[in-house]
Amino acid sequence: MNKPITTANVQPNDLSQFWMPFTSNREFKAAPRLLVSAKGMHYKSHDGRDILDGSAGLWCVNIGHGHPKVVEAVKAQTDTLEFTPSFQFSQPLSFDLAQKLSLMTPEGMDRIFYTNSGSEAVDTALKIALAYHRVRGESSRTRLIGRARGYHGVGFGGISVGGIPANRKFFGPLMNGVDHLPHTHNLAEQAFTKGQPEWGAHLADELENLVALHDASTIAAVIVEPMAGSTGVLVPPKGYLERLRAITEKHGILLIFDEVITGFGRLGSSFASEYFGVKPDLFTMAKGLTSGYVPMGAVAADNLIYDAFMEGSPEGIELFHGYTYSAHPLACAAATATLEVYEEEGLFQRAADLSPYWEEAVHAMKGLPNVIDIRNIGLVAGIELSSREGAPGKRGMEACIKAYEAGLMIRVTGDIIALSPPLILEKSHIDEMVEITSNVIKALE
Numbered sequence: 001m002n003k004p005i006t007t008a009n010v011q012p013n014d015l016s017q018f019w020m021p022f023t024s025n026r027e028f029k030a031a032p033r034l035l036v037s038a039k040g041m042h043y044k045s046h047d048g049r050d051i052l053d054g055s056a057g058l059w060c061v062n063i064g065h066g067h068p069k070v071v072e073a074v075k076a077q078t079d080t081l082e083f084t085p086s087f088q089f090s091q092p093l094s095f096d097l098a099q100k101l102s103l104m105t106p107e108g109m110d111r112i113f114y115t116n117s118g119s120e121a122v123d124t125a126l127k128i129a130l131a132y133h134r135v136r137g138e139s140s141r142t143r144l145i146g147r148a149r150g151y152h153g154v155g156f157g158g159i160s161v162g163g164i165p166a167n168r169k170f171f172g173p174l175m176n177g178v179d180h181l182p183h184t185h186n187l188a189e190q191a192f193t194k195g196q197p198e199w200g201a202h203l204a205d206e207l208e209n210l211v212a213l214h215d216a217s218t219i220a221a222v223i224v225e226p227m228a229g230s231t232g233v234l235v236p237p238k239g240y241l242e243r244l245r246a247i248t249e250k251h252g253i254l255l256i257f258d259e260v261i262t263g264f265g266r267l268g269s270s271f272a273s274e275y276f277g278v279k280p281d282l283f284t285m286a287k288g289l290t291s292g293y294v295p296m297g298a299v300a301a302d303n304l305i306y307d308a309f310m311e312g313s314p315e316g317i318e319l320f321h322g323y324t325y326s327a328h329p330l331a332c333a334a335a336t337a338t339l340e341v342y343e344e345e346g347l348f349q350r351a352a353d354l355s356p357y358w359e360e361a362v363h364a365m366k367g368l369p370n371v372i373d374i375r376n377i378g379l380v381a382g383i384e385l386s387s388r389e390g391a392p393g394k395r396g397m398e399a400c401i402k403a404y405e406a407g408l409m410i411r412v413t414g415d416i417i418a419l420s421p422p423l424i425l426e427k428s429h430i431d432e433m434v435e436i437t438s439n440v441i442k443a444l445e
């Protein structure tokens, strides 16, 4: 150590050392937005203001902030057992949690692999898909197919199948053997649709073209977000996911749903697979799994996939993959308590019950200046603003800052505002969110 950690060496309010992720460090450090505590639907800012949480933190705090049940569970777990390896050892809570999760996953998708984040869950799902084909003797199936505008975290696997240009272009050639479906958004056909658009199911047929191009025998898996969140809330067209399922099944290609955002009540159901009635072969989860109280992600696999490893691998380790912190005891405790809160407070049903009110409230912003589309599903809304000439993203970022000044946390992607509040919210919070967002939009140049 160069210098001891003493008060003389640690300056208060020095923001220079922390290199912030997905943030303009230069802008932020010139005018920081620091949050110092949180309870229920609100954060408290460093200047003592209540900030209504319109984004569940980062799409994760579904049970609201400071829930005593989860806080206590994590504290108690820290007292009892703070760490166990999960390579060759484990702890009972990890198995109990997997069993509980399997009660929520679609029938026959009972096998749970733990990670620490959504990005790791994505890379894990992709690796399982590749290895699955190999253990079954189809090792030519190595190609992965993602979708334009897809967000699958920031690992090399995730950015390779992902389709957000800024997240890819700085990082070289990425993974080999990846192709992309077109995204499903079309303003001319879909603007201001409430819920799922009628137009666009045919875009799933593009997969047939990729199969024709590459041959099914080279394709391992297709990965999509059932509802694309981070790119700015793209709701799947009616029938689209069903078609993707039919085409993947026909060609022996695994279908992976990235449910990092859509899991745990965001759409008013356990998972999007349940909401849309489409069962993938693998799906990822994170965020709402622990409501963000402790980092955790996971992959749920079809039992047949797990069985293929158990039957097809030589003796010994079946999958050479895992993380030091897979099934971390604190994360398992947080997730177990979070699942109990979902059930005891009926939060998935609450989200479903509130969604018609939500839909009407957010669509009331139609007609405000620069609003070119509003879309919604479950307790999610995207409000797309037109971009300023030569300055894409500027209007969106200004909206984020103005909303924060007015007491509301929103998430922006480029010029699209995303709202995705904790599922505990009341109608009055919806009204407040829409009022602040409307005033912010009106005040933008």
Ligand SMILES: Cc1ncc(COP(=O)(O)O)c(C=O)c1O
Pocket: 059, 116, 117, 118, 119, 120, 122, 151, 152, 153, 154, 225, 229, 230, 258, 259, 260, 261, 286, 287
């Ligand atoms: C669909 C999806 N996949 C993966 C991720 C990455 O998760 P994490 O940031 O926990 O790595 C996200 C994060 O927003 C996401 O929305």
